[in-house]
Amino acid sequence: MTLTLDAIFRSAEIDPAQIQVIRHSFVREHEDSGLRGIHADSSDEEILAYTARQSSNTRVFPAVPPTVWVIFIKEGGDRARFWAVVRNVGEVSTEGPLRQFNLEVSNELSDLKNRLVIGWRSPRAWRLNGPTASQYPVIEIADSQPIPFPGFDNLVLDYPNLQAIMREHRYASWRTALSSVIGIYLITDTLSGRHYVGKADGSDSIRQRWSTYAANGHGANVELRGLDPENFRFSLLRVFDPSTPTRTIDKSESHFKIALDSRKHGLNRN
Template sequence: MTLTFAAALASAGIEPADALVIRHAYVREHDDGTVGIHGDSSETEILAYTRVQSANTRTFPANPPGTWIVFLPEGGDRARLWSVLTNRGEVAHDGERRTFELEPTELMADLRGRLVIGWRSPRTWRINATTAAGYPVMEIADAEPVRFPGFDALTLDYPQLQAVIREHRYAAWRTALSSVIGIYLITDTRDGRHYVGKADGAETILQRWAAYATNGHGGNVELRNLTPSTFRLSVLRVFDPSTPTREIDAVESHYKHALDSRRHGLNRN
């Protein structure tokens, strides 16, 4: 049984009827003089290029859907996933071209640059996702490992935390986080409130953070009624697993006082 793009769409929670699929072509300059993209184009250049579309509704839909799944060309009949974008709507129209406000999303983030589908009509550069759903998956390449930045430089938003816990490319991060206990910080970026937490005893920072990735609160009463999507996690201090609990407790208390997370934050004690 052939694996199709429909499986990737379903896994990402994308409804095909609500998505547009684009396969860019590598053209440095179009016949009308507009600049295209090429194999060395930056992420910013590709996004800027995608934002501008023809005003001709026979070329591009008059009311394009809210989700755009963008691929880059690979040979004549293959397409490699670049990104999934949210279309916030048209922001400019000069009679020939329309410009859209597009925002990158985390949808299919684990498949960016890895997923390759067969593109059945090389001359067609955009199709409805309902059609693309039937296209075969040709390849899912191994994820390129992401270098661990070190504890002092480690900052994760909530979607990245979930990726660190589950994706193979973050294996080095999991190894590092599983080797230490310590004090960490959760900031609710909506209002700036802090929660100072600790991983001690037999529980490493990885184990503690995996609980947050699973349910958003890790069993902490202070966090249960909050939406974790705006959480940002960082490490304040790490310890060897043999460090006495009283020493870790003292450092945790210091950070709660320094950050005033009891009176003006999310710590209750």
């Protein structure tokens, strides 16, 4: 059974009926308008600006385009490589043959950026409605490029980052590093500013402990149940070798609870 773009959309909870799919081709300058195009060295900002300019001819581009645009870049033959999902915030202006849109890059499918390649069945078409594009075949999902581990002292993660680190191949070195230490960590509810100081000790590495948060948001901590994990920020306060005695870990945890006043004004109950 051939994997199609529909499965990719559904996995990201994107309704094909509510989107349009655009395939850009490399061209330095358009002969009809003289406007600058994009090329292999174009930056993301240049590609976004290029996407935001569309024809004022409603036979070429819809008068009321959908909110979600899925952007691909043409490769050799019938291949098209995924660039980004962008959200159309609204039309800004119309000047002669062009309309300018306010577009924002979305995080949707961001883990597939430059990795997802589909077969573009309609060589002359550059824009498709979602239901048509959803039937196009997925040719390739390339291995992601590894992301270097930034070091324990520089680790500050929001909740989607934490989930990606525990799941995606490109973060393999991060999981290895987090598996090698135990210690004291901090969860901040950015909505209220309150802190929760936690620990990973004994046979529980930081990776194992944080995996539970990635899975359910609260890690079985009563204090965190009922809060929206999308507002959580994770960081490390101190790391230890796994052979460190439990009493040392407990002493460090108590110190940070006092220093951050997380019992009285935070999310720690004890």
